[in-house]
Amino acid sequence: MTKNNPNTYIRFDWAIKRLLRDKANFGVLEGLLTVLFNDKTKIVEILESEGNQQWEEDKFNRVDIKAKNSKGEIIIVEVQNTRELYYLERILYGTAKAITEHISLGDTYQQVKKVYSISILYFDLGRGNDYLYHGQNRFIGVHTKDELLINAKEENAIVQKLPSEVFPEYYLIRVNEFNQVAKTPLEEWVKYLKTGIIDPETTAPGLPEAREKLRYYDMTPEERYAYDEHINAIMIQNDVLNTAKLEGHAEGRAEGERNKQLEIARKMKEMGMTADVIAQVTGLAPGEIETA
Incomplete structure (x- = not known):
């Protein structure tokens, strides 16, 4: 905006x-x-x-x-x-x-x-x-x-x-x-x-x-702050999901790659993503997502 x-x-x-x-x-x-x-x-x-x-x-x-x-x-x-x-x-x-x-x-x-x-x-x-x-x-x-x-x-x-x-x-x-x-x-x-x-x-x-x-600018400073955070969260969410899709399709499941997927899963959980969506874009199992 x-x-x-x-x-x-x-x-x-x-x-x-x-x-x-x-x-x-x-x-x-x-x-x-x-x-x-x-x-x-x-x-x-x-x-x-x-x-x-x-x-x-x-x-x-x-x-x-x-x-x-x-x-x-x-x-x-x-x-x-x-x-x-x-x-x-x-x-x-x-x-x-x-x-x-x-x-x-x-x-x-x-x-x-x-x-x-x-x-x-x-x-x-x-x-x-x-x-x-x-x-x-x-x-x-x-x-x-x-x-x-x-x-x-x-x-x-x-x-x-x-x-x-x-x-x-x-x-x-x-x-x-x-x-x-x-x-x-x-x-x-x-x-x-x-x-x-x-x-x-x-x-x-x-x-x-x-x-x-x-x-x-008719909103209060508190409302503007919350709104700006909302817009930023959407941008971050789209960036995380796009990154996750690219990385989720990468070949190999080395430990470093798995840690990267777990970090993405944690970020997606913080944004309230469902387990189904997280599994779709990271390739992690439900148990891994739950403990991420």
């Missing part, structure tokens, strides 16, 4: 876990969702970490938001900042849990609401040339290639709907892959997600509010 740039603001992954949890600041989050869906979206609540997170380190790595669009559909937003070995399985579990948590015992399946999962990824999930990917369930004829329409009864009338109107949809925003001039509201948002920079003349929904509420 270039702190001397007057157009630089607190990075989104930090702000969403602190400042944007305040209902008075929901306009920033609503702007992002409105731009992404091209539909007016309202925040309902920030879901509490104790109820929707399965691991202790989740409280540092992810935030879940419940929102509704103009159709009354539920939207679950997940912001993820740390590499995850089974990330696709994680977001699948999150959408399934969102569906079951928002239907009461005794309700009919008609009450099931659609869930949108949005992952703002500050890490490399895989190969791809785009910064935004979208996926949803569709049923296509194996031989005819047509898309299946489902008959459903709603309000005493038979209506047809596509399976994609019912099944969850997934958006993956690969922040680090955005390397172009921001011309559209969506591009302006992704530029901010990546750099923390907001253009003074922007009219993209939510970004004018972000300019008012997320100024770096």
Whole structure:
């Protein structure tokens, strides 16, 4: 982050876990969702970490938001900042849990609401040339290639709907892959997600509010210190992981090499990395990681 740039603001992954949890600041989050869906979206609540997170380190790595669009559909937003070995399985579990948590015992399946999962990824999930990917369930004829329409009864009338109107949809925003001039509201948002920079003349929904509420120098000295440490930790984390990958694939397991991997494992544990991720990048056994 270039702190001397007057157009630089607190990075989104930090702000969403602190400042944007305040209902008075929901306009920033609503702007992002409105731009992404091209539909007016309202925040309902920030879901509490104790109820929707399965691991202790989740409280540092992810935030879940419940929102509704103009159709009354539920939207679950997940912001993820740390590499995850089974990330696709994680977001699948999150959408399934969102569906079951928002239907009461005794309700009919008609009450099931659609869930949108949005992952703002500050890490490399895989190969791809785009910064935004979208996926949803569709049923296509194996031989005819047509898309299946489902008959459903709603309000005493038979209506047809596509399976994609019912099944969850997934958006993956690969922040680090955005390397172009921001011309559209969506591009302006992704530029901010990546750099923390907001253009003074922007009219993209939510970004004018972000300019008012997320100024770096409006934080207290203590908050700025914590924020700077957060950014430094992310840089160190990426450096450690990249180094670990290179060294983890090196041939030979001499004692000096093993000690180097153990040191990397210790650093990764201090940053709250899971044992699965540490094992993936260092090649160490679970017992070695536990005693590192």
